Amino acid sequence: MTRIPERLIEALRRARRTVILTGAGVSAESGIPTFRDAQAGLWARYRPEDLASREAFQRDPELVWQWYQWRRELVAAAAPNRAHLAIAGLARILPGVTLVTQNVDGLHQRAGSGGVIELHGNIQRNRCSADDELVEIATTGSVKPPNCPRCGAKVRPDVVWFGEPVPKNALVTAQFAAEHCEVFLSVGTSAVVLPAAGLAHLARAGGAMLVEVNSAATAASENADLVLRDSASSAMTALVQAVSGG
Numbered sequence: 446m447t448r449i450p451e452r453l454i455e456a457l458r459r460a461r462r463t464v465i466l467t468g469a470g471v472s473a474e475s476g477i478p479t480f481r482d483a484q485a486g487l488w489a490r491y492r493p494e495d496l497a498s499r500e501a502f503q504r505d506p507e508l509v510w511q512w513y514q515w516r517r518e519l520v521a522a523a524a525p526n527r528a529h530l531a532i533a534g535l536a537r538i539l540p541g542v543t544l545v546t547q548n549v550d551g552l553h554q555r556a557g558s559g560g561v562i563e564l565h566g567n568i569q570r571n572r573c574s575a576d577d578e579l580v581e582i583a584t585t586g587s588v589k590p591p592n593c594p595r596c597g598a599k600v601r602p603d604v605v606w607f608g609e610p611v612p613k614n615a616l617v618t619a620q621f622a623a624e625h626c627e628v629f630l631s632v633g634t635s636a637v638v639l640p641a642a643g644l645a646h647l648a649r650a651g652g653a654m655l656v657e658v659n660s661a662a663t664a665a666s667e668n669a670d671l672v673l674r675d676s677a678s679s680a681m682t683a684l685v686q687a688v689s690g691g
């Protein structure tokens with residue numbers, strides 16, 4: 446069981462506003478590989494950067510579409526793990542929790558979290574590649590991108606690709622929450638990808654306690670006030686129990 450320092454328990458109980466930023470490490474225990482883990486099977490010879498970009502989609506839309514279809518199947522077959530459930534539980538016992546995720550898998554929502562700020566979109570949604578408007582279309586089993594019913598352009602997944610800006614509303618809301626929180630928890634993220642990585646800096650500038658939950662050291666570890674060096678599921682389960690007095 447992860448040991449939770451007393452000063453973290455007290456800080457969370459006192460906090461009126463807490464921000465939790467999550468990354469792919471939170472979903473790793475649901476069987477969804479992080480980008481930095483080895484790619485599986487068919488996809489082992491590709492780098493994600495070569496599949497998750499606008500240039501890649503223009504160059505070879507069917508390849509990119511099929512990779513996303515494979516990832517969608519993984520997500521659909523996955524279930525939230527104890528980390529997702531503990532994060533949803535923490536928001537029920539603490540006031541003013543804002544959950545910001547870089548994950549596109551929707552597992553936080555399936556675990557019962559509400560008001561999730563999705564910085565990088567959601568893999569189960571689609572949008573038009575020409576005007577970025579959401580498109581409601583059945584894609585199960587399709588091996589090439591369907592055409593937008595409004596304009597005929599190719600449909601793409603509603604995720605933020607390498608080199609693309611994050612949705613403005615999501616970013617502004619996340620930045621405001623980070624600037625005004627008292628505790629900032631960074632869970633299962635390597636915290637190097639901007640602008641998500643910048644949220645911790647905003648929180649620190651505003652005087653928040655920075656806490657990292659990660660099974661390995663990251664670029665953000667040395668700036669953290671506290672580090673829980675454990676899996677997201679063990680650490681977050683222990684944290685929610687400690688805060689609720691269990």
Ligand code: NAD
Pocket residue numbers: 467468469470471472473474477478479480481482547548549550551565632633634635636637638658659660661662663675676677678
């Ligand atoms: P990331 O940059 O968030 O890195 C993953 C981090 O999780 C690493 O620091 C690793 O040490 C840590 N980690 C791994 N397993 C863990 C565990 N069980 N408990 C705690 N920590 C653990 O994520 P990435 O893989 O570099 O992906 C970058 C971006 O790509 C994401 O932010 C997201 O937009 C997208 N992506 C999303 C998903 C998803 O939705 N599940 C998966 C892969 C990539």
